Amino acid sequence: MVREFTRRRKSPARALNGLTLSVPEGEVHGLLGPNGAGKTTLVRILSTVLLPTAGRAAVCGHDVVREDRAVRRLVGVVFGGDRGLYTRLTARENLEFWGALQKVPARLLRARSSELLDRLGLAEVADRRVEGYSRGMRQRLHLARGLVGEARVLFLDEPTMGMDPVAAREFRTLIGELRGEGRTIVLATHDMAEAQALCDRVSFVRDGEVVATRSPHALTDLAAGVEFDDLDDAALALLTDLPGVTEVTVGQGTTRVRTDSEEALSSVLATAVGQGATRMRTLQPTLEDVYVQLIGDRGLKV
C-alpha cells in the first residue's frame, strides 16, 4: 500500500511506501518502528479515516475504501494520549455519544456502556466530567470507546503512552483479556517490553515498509549473540569474517559477537572453541536489541 501526503513547493511525502502486511484473525500484532515510520498512517487507513494513494487493504474481507461502512462496524480505534475524548462530558456520555455514532441501538448502548465502565474500573467515576480524570483513567475510557461498537478488530496506537507503570500493567492485562475473547488486535507501540509481552507477532516498520515480521521469540533469535572472555586477535579476525556475524565489540577483557541466526551462532561457537576460548556466556537479546539491529539507533533517540 502507498500513501502520499502533498506538501507545498516540495515533492509529496511518502508515509507508506509499498507496505504489505497480513494479520490473521485472533492475532495480537505489534507494529514497531521509529517516529514517522508510517504506523499511524497505516492504522488510519485500516480504520477508514484516511484513503490510500495506491494499493488495497481489507479488514475481515471488507475493502477499506469500497466497503468503509462495513469496516467501521467491525473496528475500534484507541489512541494514546488525550486525543478524541470530550472532556466536558462524563465518561458515560462519551460512550453513549460514540455508540450512537456507531448506530448501537439506544437500550443496548446504555447497558453496554455500564458494562464497559464497570469492566474498565470506571463505574464509580462514570458520571463525572472527563476533565478531572487521570491519564490512566482517560486511556481506559479510550479503550471502552473502542469497544462500545463490539469491535472484532482493535487498533491501538501507543495506548499506554504516558501511563504510570501500574496503570500500564493493568491496561496490558485488559488487552490480554480482549485477545482471550478472540478479537484481533493491531498494536502500534514504542514500548519493546509491551510488544514482547502482548504480541503473537510483531512487524518492524521503517520508511513506510515492513522490514521483518516474526514472533517476538523468533525475532530475538535474530539478534542472538555470545560473549567471550579470552580471545586473541587472530581469533577475533576469524570471527569477524564468519558469515552471519553482524557485530563484534571488544570491551574490557570481553568480546561480544552478535549474529543474524542460530546457525551463524553455532559456527561462531565452533570457531571460538577451536581458537582456545574457554569462558563464554550467551547473550539474551531483547526486542530492543533486535530493533536496534534492524532499524538502527534512530528510533530510540527521538
Ligand SMILES: Nc1ncnc2c1ncn2[C@@H]1O[C@H](COP(=O)(O)OP(=O)(O)OP(=O)(O)O)[C@@H](O)[C@H]1O
Ligand atoms: N497529514 C499529514 N500531512 C503531511 N505529512 C504527514 C501527515 N501525516 C503523516 N505524515 C508524514 O508521514 C510520515 C509517517 O507518519 P506516521 O504518523 O504514520 O508515522 P508513525 O510511524 O505513526 O510515527 P510516530 O511513532 O511518531 O507516531 C511522516 O513522515 C509524517 O511526517
